[in-house]
Amino acid sequence: MADAASQQSYPAGQAAGEERAGYMLVFLAALCWSLGGVIARFVEAGDSWTVIFWRSVWAASFLLGYMLWRDGLRGTVQLFRGMGLPGLAVACCFTIATSSFVVALSYTTVANILLMQAGAPLFAALLAFLLFGERVSLPTWIAIAVVIVGVGVMVSDSLTGNVSAVGDGLALVIVMVFSVATVLTRRFAHVRMTPAMCMGTAVAGLLAATQASTLAVSGSDMGFLFAFGAVNLGLGLAFFATGARMIPAAYAALLATFETLFGPVWVWLVHAEVPSSRTLVGGAIVFTALLIHIGLQFRRLSRPQRPGVSGVAAPR
Numbered sequence: 146m147a148d149a150a151s152q153q154s155y156p157a158g159q160a161a162g163e164e165r166a167g168y169m170l171v172f173l174a175a176l177c178w179s180l181g182g183v184i185a186r187f188v189e190a191g192d193s194w195t196v197i198f199w200r201s202v203w204a205a206s207f208l209l210g211y212m213l214w215r216d217g218l219r220g221t222v223q224l225f226r227g228m229g230l231p232g233l234a235v236a237c238c239f240t241i242a243t244s245s246f247v248v249a250l251s252y253t254t255v256a257n258i259l260l261m262q263a264g265a266p267l268f269a270a271l272l273a274f275l276l277f278g279e280r281v282s283l284p285t286w287i288a289i290a291v292v293i294v295g296v297g298v299m300v301s302d303s304l305t306g307n308v309s310a311v312g313d314g315l316a317l318v319i320v321m322v323f324s325v326a327t328v329l330t331r332r333f334a335h336v337r338m339t340p341a342m343c344m345g346t347a348v349a350g351l352l353a354a355t356q357a358s359t360l361a362v363s364g365s366d367m368g369f370l371f372a373f374g375a376v377n378l379g380l381g382l383a384f385f386a387t388g389a390r391m392i393p394a395a396y397a398a399l400l401a402t403f404e405t406l407f408g409p410v411w412v413w414l415v416h417a418e419v420p421s422s423r424t425l426v427g428g429a430i431v432f433t434a435l436l437i438h439i440g441l442q443f444r445r446l447s448r449p450q451r452p453g454v455s456g457v458a459a460p461r
Contacts, residue, residue, distance in 0.1 A: 163391050170388025171400040177381030179407035182255030184373045185247065186416045190366050193248045194357035199367070200247065201350030203374030208343035211383045224340040231333035232341045238326035239345025243378070244353070245315045245322075253312025256409035256420035260428030261299060261316040263405040263435050264292040266398060268320055269327040277332065288438040295430030296320075302423040339386050346378070399439045405432060 212221040273279040389397045412418040
């Protein structure tokens, strides 16, 4: 995505104010995303497809309303038209990721999903190397290897029967499609995340409607599903899409990791959901490797960057 702020000339005070706002908005995005697991655990609907349908309806409605407010009707139509095949591919990735996240919650812990998900940026670097020959530095290769080890430790729990293999499998699917979406977003800079995500959630809702045993939910469930879709997913993306344009990508990536840090804590505090020891050990390995890798990016901040590209965290 283009760095809108860098294309204009602002007074020093105004630029500093926008940068501070950018930090706050990206942090709020991570905070919204971190609430996904704790909200989902309140939903009593037994059919995961019903949950996916209503979450997608509320998320797509919020995102469409956000784009209409920000860009107007004509601008919103142009955004959808301008996505092209890369945008459709990114939308498909989001369809798979958001659906898999809800289903995975029925089989494994929130910590297991989020901690595996933390390694997506490094898997994206590996994927970019394999598909497009992008240069990967030695520190990044080391970080990728460490992340693979950490994910292996977490997945090993499913081999012992302590954690569902289905849950771990879906968590890995989420990591893979997030990685693909990240690579496509970086490779095709004109692809806008917001319309692609809106389309992805809309498609997920349509697919869920064909699979759900019923679309009827209780009033309390509808309230939680609204928060799950509009606040956790929609508002989080709106915060990130706005704030990531104002700060360097490395800072956006670092702030986005607060989702991985906060998410398991909320579920533990509210629902007493305790992850397994292997999840904690493997997750710590993944999270440490990611933080060290992001830290190394700060050494390159003096070079021109596109904020909101390499630091993009695919929506949950």
